[in-house]
Amino acid sequence: xxxxxxxxxxxxxxxxxxxxxxxxxxxxxxxxxxxxxxxxxxxxxxxxxxxxxxxxxxxxxxxxxxxxxxxxxxxxxxxxxxxxxxxxxxxxxxxxxxxxxxxxxxxxxxxxxxxxxxxxxxxxxxxxxxxxxxxxxxxxxxxxxxxxx
Numbered sequence: 001x002x003x004x005x006x007x008x009x010x011x012x013x014x015x016x017x018x019x020x021x022x023x024x025x026x027x028x029x030x031x032x033x034x035x036x037x038x039x040x041x042x043x044x045x046x047x048x049x050x051x052x053x054x055x056x057x058x059x060x061x062x063x064x065x066x067x068x069x070x071x072x073x074x075x076x077x078x079x080x081x082x083x084x085x086x087x088x089x090x091x092x093x094x095x096x097x098x099x100x101x102x103x104x105x106x107x108x109x110x111x112x113x114x115x116x117x118x119x120x121x122x123x124x125x126x127x128x129x130x131x132x133x134x135x136x137x138x139x140x141x142x143x144x145x146x147x148x149x
Contacts, residue, residue, distance in 0.1 A: 008074045010037070010083065014125040018117045021046035025121050026083050029072055032142035033135035035086035036126050038118070040071060043084070047093055047110040049100070056092055060084060063091045069144040085141035089114060 010026045013036055017023075023042045028034040044056045060082075061071045070088040073080055084092065090111060097108025107115070122128070128136065 008072055010074045010076060012076055014121050016117045016121045018043075018046040019113055023117065025118070025125065026074070026076070027126075028085075028142055029074055029083070030142035030144065033132055033139050034142045035118075035136050035140070036122060037072075037083040037085055038089040040082040040084045040089075040092075043089055043092065043114070047114060048096055052096065052099065056096065057082070060088060060092055063088065063095050070141065072144060085144065086118065087140035089118070 008029045010029045013025045013027055015022050015024045021042065023046050024039040025036040026039070028037055040057055040060055041053075044053045048056050063070070071082050071084050073082055093111040093114045094104075094108065096110045098104050100110075101108060
């Protein structure tokens with residue numbers, strides 16, 4: 001049996017500095033209401049201790065169990081990168097906060113830093129009306145963020 005690999009493409013919207021590291025934001029890889037997606041490796045480099053980075057990249061899909069495709073490999077020009085939805089990025093940051101503190105703390109340091117940079121970046125490069133924000137909040141990840149069957 002041959003494994004089929006689907007290829008998606010997206011366009012980078014902007015880069016932002018998060019904890020002194022560059023993080024790239026991308027158009028959602030679908031046409032439904034959603035927030036921009038984030039480069040997973042850059043995000044983990046910005047919010048993870050070096051000893052946790054590879055583990056977080058490997059396990060990002062497990063963090064959002066039950067979601068169809070929380071991590072997508074996409075082409076960006078000539079490069080293939082892994083991007084995650086806003087929801088998955090926020091969950092990765094929350095997991096890092098929990099690993100560092102030993103307790104689930106809603107909106108810990110990594111998550112707060114990500115959210116501040118993300119929404120500042122979204123407002124500049126991906127402006128949305130109130131209605132679009134509400135629609136995106138109810139559709140995080142678009143078709144890729146729906147429950148797995």
